[in-house]
Amino acid sequence: MEGGKESQREGPILLMEGITKIYPTGLVANSNVTFEVREGEIHALVGENGAGKTTLMKVLFGLEKHDAGNIFVKGEQVNITSPRQAIGHGIGMVHQHFMLAPSLTVAENIVLGQEPRKGIWFDQKKAAETCIDLGKKYGLEVDPYAKIADVPVGVKQRVEILKALLRGSEILVLDEPTAVLTPQETVELFAALKALKEGGHTIIFISHKLAEVKEISDRVTVMRSGRVVGTRNTEEISIRDLSNMMVGRDVELELPRPKMSAEDRREVRLLVKDLKYVRDNKDVLKDINLQVKSGEIVGIAGIEGNGQAELVEILTGLCECHEGTIQICGEDATEKKPGEIRELGLSHIPQDRMTFGVAAEASVAENLISTRYNKPPISNGFLLNLKAIFATCLDLINKFEIKANDPKQPVNTLSGGNIQKVVVAREFSTDPEVIIANQPTRGIDIGASESIHKYLVNATENGAAVLLISADLSEVMGLSNRLLVMYEGRIVAHFPDAEAVTEEELGLYMLGVKHQEPDEIVASLMGEAG
Amino acid sequence: MKTDKRFEILRTGVAIGVALLIGFIVTCLVSEAPLKAFGYFLRGPFTTTRRFAAFLEAAIPLTFTGLAISLVFSAGQFNLGAEGQFFIGAVAATAAGIYLDLPPVIHTLVCLLAGIAAGAVAGFIPGILKAKWNASELVSSLMLNYVFLKLGMYLVTYHMRDQSVGALVSLPLKETSLLTQFIPNTRIHTGVFILLITVLFCYYYLFRTSQGYEVRMTGQNIEFARYSGIPVLSVILSVQVLAGAIAGLGGAVEMLGIYKRFQWLASPGYGFDGVIVATLAKNNPALVPVTALFLAYLRVGADVMAIYSDVSAEMVAIIQAVIILLVTAEAFLSGYRRRMLLREVKQSASAS
Ligand SMILES: Nc1ncnc2c1ncn2[C@@H]1O[C@H](COP(=O)(O)OP(=O)(O)O)[C@@H](O)[C@H]1O
Numbered sequence: 103m104e105g106g107k108e109s110q111r112e113g114p115i116l117l118m119e120g121i122t123k124i125y126p127t128g129l130v131a132n133s134n135v136t137f138e139v140r141e142g143e144i145h146a147l148v149g150e151n152g153a154g155k156t157t158l159m160k161v162l163f164g165l166e167k168h169d170a171g172n173i174f175v176k177g178e179q180v181n182i183t184s185p186r187q188a189i190g191h192g193i194g195m196v197h198q199h200f201m202l203a204p205s206l207t208v209a210e211n212i213v214l215g216q217e218p219r220k221g222i223w224f225d226q227k228k229a230a231e232t233c234i235d236l237g238k239k240y241g242l243e244v245d246p247y248a249k250i251a252d253v254p255v256g257v258k259q260r261v262e263i264l265k266a267l268l269r270g271s272e273i274l275v276l277d278e279p280t281a282v283l284t285p286q287e288t289v290e291l292f293a294a295l296k297a298l299k300e301g302g303h304t305i306i307f308i309s310h311k312l313a314e315v316k317e318i319s320d321r322v323t324v325m326r327s328g329r330v331v332g333t334r335n336t337e338e339i340s341i342r343d344l345s346n347m348m349v350g351r352d353v354e355l356e357l358p359r360p361k362m363s364a365e366d367r368r369e370v371r372l373l374v375k376d377l378k379y380v381r382d383n384k385d386v387l388k389d390i391n392l393q394v395k396s397g398e399i400v401g402i403a404g405i406e407g408n409g410q411a412e413l414v415e416i417l418t419g420l421c422e423c424h425e426g427t428i429q430i431c432g433e434d435a436t437e438k439k440p441g442e443i444r445e446l447g448l449s450h451i452p453q454d455r456m457t458f459g460v461a462a463e464a465s466v467a468e469n470l471i472s473t474r475y476n477k478p479p480i481s482n483g484f485l486l487n488l489k490a491i492f493a494t495c496l497d498l499i500n501k502f503e504i505k506a507n508d509p510k511q512p513v514n515t516l517s518g519g520n521i522q523k524v525v526v527a528r529e530f531s532t533d534p535e536v537i538i539a540n541q542p543t544r545g546i547d548i549g550a551s552e553s554i555h556k557y558l559v560n561a562t563e564n565g566a567a568v569l570l571i572s573a574d575l576s577e578v579m580g581l582s583n584r585l586l587v588m589y590e591g592r593i594v595a596h597f598p599d600a601e602a603v604t605e606e607e608l609g610l611y612m613l614g615v616k617h618q619e620p621d622e623i624v625a626s627l628m629g630e631a632g
Numbered sequence: 633m634k635t636d637k638r639f640e641i642l643r644t645g646v647a648i649g650v651a652l653l654i655g656f657i658v659t660c661l662v663s664e665a666p667l668k669a670f671g672y673f674l675r676g677p678f679t680t681t682r683r684f685a686a687f688l689e690a691a692i693p694l695t696f697t698g699l700a701i702s703l704v705f706s707a708g709q710f711n712l713g714a715e716g717q718f719f720i721g722a723v724a725a726t727a728a729g730i731y732l733d734l735p736p737v738i739h740t741l742v743c744l745l746a747g748i749a750a751g752a753v754a755g756f757i758p759g760i761l762k763a764k765w766n767a768s769e770l771v772s773s774l775m776l777n778y779v780f781l782k783l784g785m786y787l788v789t790y791h792m793r794d795q796s797v798g799a800l801v802s803l804p805l806k807e808t809s810l811l812t813q814f815i816p817n818t819r820i821h822t823g824v825f826i827l828l829i830t831v832l833f834c835y836y837y838l839f840r841t842s843q844g845y846e847v848r849m850t851g852q853n854i855e856f857a858r859y860s861g862i863p864v865l866s867v868i869l870s871v872q873v874l875a876g877a878i879a880g881l882g883g884a885v886e887m888l889g890i891y892k893r894f895q896w897l898a899s900p901g902y903g904f905d906g907v908i909v910a911t912l913a914k915n916n917p918a919l920v921p922v923t924a925l926f927l928a929y930l931r932v933g934a935d936v937m938a939i940y941s942d943v944s945a946e947m948v949a950i951i952q953a954v955i956i957l958l959v960t961a962e963a964f965l966s967g968y969r970r971r972m973l974l975r976e977v978k979q980s981a982s983a984s
């Protein structure tokens with residue numbers, strides 16, 4: 103397209119031409135995609151969730167068979183039908199979901215499949231040395247004897263990278279590597295990527311976080327709904343233009359925060375006291391105290407797996423085994439079942455929308471009424487009122503701008519963003535007093551995220567109390583009035599003013615490097631209680 | 633969605649076609665005169681009025697058990713207890729028909745209620761075991777089928793047996809309890825109307841009531857149902873009781889409509905056939921009578937073929953198996969759908 107002419111002489115190191123991939127479900131994930139990468143560059147591949155980035159890379163790595171198109175490595179056409187062949191062509195991939203053996207050590211994982219041997223025995227020492235050498239070379243140091251199950255995600259990712267490098271990867275694909283990292287870990291990863299580039303490696307970096315793309319990449323290719331929109335030199339394009347290319351229209355980058363003065367937030371809608379949850383003799387949750395008032399969004403930041411999921415399950419009645427008390431709108435909700443808790447005015451946007459949020463094969467309409475199928479006007483207590491259902495659903499579809507042709511359409515024929523809108527529409531349709539939003543915009547497109555943020559803020563300004571749990575720092579920092587940080591099942595920090603916190607500071611609490619004193623937290627929480 | 637529905641119909645049609653073809657090939661292998669034998673199979677139910685009636689009669693119990701199974705399957709419960717429920721329902725109706733003294737119509741209704749109650753109790757047991765202790769309803773319902781078969785045989789043999797008859801049959805049911813056979817020269821009885829009401833009831837229950845909604849959502853995604861506030865355990869229990877009641881009613885209707893005495897020595901197998909009927913109908917009660925008729929047609933056709941040719945009626949089991957495999961196999965013909973889509977993509981690519 104542009105600027106590609108002068109390097110024509112050498113040709114790109116990788117060229118994927120006219121790739122089309124159709125999944126057995128009939129979904130066209132890549133449609134005539136042409137993607138070109140030059141030797142020694144960091145090439146960002148960006149696009150909203152579901153744009154087809156991972157699919158394209160799976161085709162490259164031999165994990166998915168493409169239905170049309172050709173792949174050229176260093177000018178030669180190749181036929182890649184398995185990861186083994188991809189590795190043979192010098193292609194390495196670090197997946198979105200790591201593929202490591204948790205019971206083995208770091209070194210064992212890295213050398214897996216090409217173990218050094220002493221006689222017939224595995225040479226533990228040699229393996230460890232290999233890892234250390236390799237790590238030093240690229241600034242990716244790891245403890246070779248640590249067990250994978252015990253190391254944090256950031257280290258697992260390094261292990262994946264080292265594994266690919268050991269297998270002679272010249273082209274390294276990283277699929278959304280920063281999605282699981284804290285800001286500090288991201289900095290370290292970027293340093294390593296730059297070192298790799300210096301060393302002559304070519305890197306394909308997948309992300310939908312544009313600031314990162316700006317920072318790390320030389321060129322960027324944008325995908326949207328299975329097609330390539332264009333390739334640009336990163337220096338020559340602004341974040342705004344990039345996001346417009348990604349979404350296909352102008353987007354608002356600033357997140358709105360509910361504007362309600364502290365005086366107006368009086369009524370405590372959700373109150374949690376001394377919550378404790380023990381599983382397998384381990385404290386999953388301990389000393390959890392929190393409250394959310396009408397008119398505010400309280401954010402919980404934290405790396406996933408620090409007890410947030412369990413906290414939400416307990417608050418919503420899905421998990422019953424815990425100590426401590428929970429009050430919703432002044433009523434005790436500690437021992438109540440999900441249906442009874444909803445009766446008290448609680449709504450829940452679940453983290454895993456395909457497991458909890460919808461019945462995938464049921465219709466949009468059936469999914470929209472699941473929390474009030476036995477209440478008027480949907481039902482007279484016994485018979486469903488089909489007309490009322492139809493009218494209610496059309497109304498919700500319009501109000502929440504759900505892109506569906508027909509309320510009778512199965513919900514799994516919608517895109518991820520629209521499925522999430524179905525969940526949000528349903529949860530907001532009951533005029534909730536308390537909303538628990540767990541990762542409300544994970545894995546969905548920017549357009550839908552924007553709308554969902556808007557609905558959350560509107561509901562809050564109309565008096566709802568919102569508890570927002572999110573691993574996406576910009577989301578939780580941008581929307582919340584107050585912030586809590588969870589680490590290893592405890593609340594380790596409370597920031598009464600979310601606007602005054604920096605990402606770096608939050609990162610330190612999330613990693614467990616810093617923590618506020620428990621008394622201090624309780625005192626500041628009680629201060630809020632006023 | 634429309635293409636998908638059309639695709640479903642196409643797939644079912646092709647599945648039936650392929651199954652018949654395989655059946656024909658098997659016939660060719662085992663028969664001296666395959667064309668003639670297969671002809672009997674296909675035309676069987678239409679060869680005499682008597683056989684046509686037999687085909688319709690056979691569809692009645694199949695519809696009842698098919699409805700029962702489609703209800704439990706809709707809730708995601710693999711309760712295969714319809715077999716035992718049907719049997720014990722027939723035994724209960726027999727007892728009420730022999731020992732109670734009531735005016736006509738009322739007597740029949742009481743017998744039907746007895747069947748319903750017996751079936752409901754039989755459905756309650758695996759239901760409560762599942763809801764309370766998460767015991768697999770598949771295993772418990774299968775085991776209970778034997779329990780109800782043996783219990784029924786015990787009751788008939790030791791408490792209702794007609795000693796004056798050489799064969800093992802019960803005392804005759806009182807005339808007042810029987811359903812009327814209203815078409816001369818056939819055994820088609822007024823139970824047909826009870827059946828139609830039951831079909832409508834099941835359809836409306838499943839698709840037009842809040843409870844039916846609970847059942848379907850629980851079946852589609854139990855986590856989602858629980859999250860939404862649906863009381864899934866009581867749904868699981870009540871749907872199994874209801875399905876048991878319907879299968880029990882089926883047993884009672886069959887007893888009062890076709891027989892004058894209880895004379896089964898083994899379970900007649902309608903419960904397991906109900907699984908086939910419900911599966912082919914994709915658990916939709918409105919389609920259950922259609923698939924029940926289809927299965928009944930195959931059965932009667934097979935019987936006719938067995939009488940007039942050298943092929944045994946068991947061949948129909950092969951055809952059945954192939955149809956079910958093909959209809960339920962998601963991947964069957966999906967390559968065809970995929971090629972259609974690929975062509976579409978290529979067209980749109982060259983157009984742009
Ligand atoms: N194995 C699969 N089967 C069917 N559809 C899939 C499969 N994997 C991904 N998809 C669909 O393909 C589209 C592209 O997905 P993906 O390549 O993962 O996007 P991205 O990585 O850009 O977020 C999405 O709509 C997704 O739902």
Ligand SMILES: [Mg+2]
Nearest residue numbers: 155156157198
């Ligand atoms: Mg992806």
